[in-house]
Amino acid sequence: MAVTPIVISGLVFRRGGRAVLDGLTASIAATGITAIVGPNGAGKSVTLRILDGLLQPDAGEVRFGRGAGADVRRALVFQRPALIRASVEANVALGLAAAGSGLGRAARRERIAAALHRVGLGDRARDPARKLSGGEQQRLALARALVGGPDLLLLDEPTANLDPGATEAIEELVRGEAAAGTKVILVSHNLGQVARLADDLLVLDRGRAVEHGPAQAVLQAPRTAEARAYLKGELPWTAFAAA
């Protein structure tokens, strides 16, 4: 199914006596690329994991349209691709298994080949995954995420370790995926990347949404002190002291 607007209401996630998410509320459009930015520890990765279903909040909820999202196919790509010590194609096959696809063997092979072709690794299917470069490994992680045909693609700093060329290749893929109708939510500290990719921008600070709007508007003229502090690269306490 296509993802309907994602409504995040009052998410609380407590760990170690601290509220990592402290009433996070946001409404995210059903299409396009949403970027989430904010200082270290703001709760961005936890938010992505809750959206993926990997973590459960202590309070609050996420709704996809009217439902809780059981029928929304989700895939999460991490900063460091967690690949198994096997061939490139075996790694992609894991993504099909996770998507619970009831396909026959030939159809599975076709889907895997198509996903590898999509990320430019069509001729590397039999290679050991560990032989790939960092950028190729991240493209492989994307192929594994895409092979199940996700409605919602969650990306957690997917290019943090990559050089500009490899970053551009991933950005191109992400843009294409969003244009084809997959909803993308991207966590990134790379504000250039946010400016290149994002339609809307959600700024988190200490477990709350402090600003959310069209990406270019938020980047150019943030309205809140917290968003300004983060976007200008200032230390938060300096900015608050000055505010």
Ligand SMILES: Nc1ncnc2c1ncn2[C@@H]1O[C@H](COP(=O)(O)OP(=O)(O)OP(=O)(O)O)[C@@H](O)[C@H]1O
């Ligand atoms: N599964 C978990 N269990 C317990 N604590 C967690 C878990 N995941 C994250 N945390 C804690 O929650 C806090 C926020 O983490 P999170 O990774 O969401 O921040 P972030 O905004 O993504 O930061 P960064 O920019 O550094 O990646 C951290 O203190 C982290 O240790």
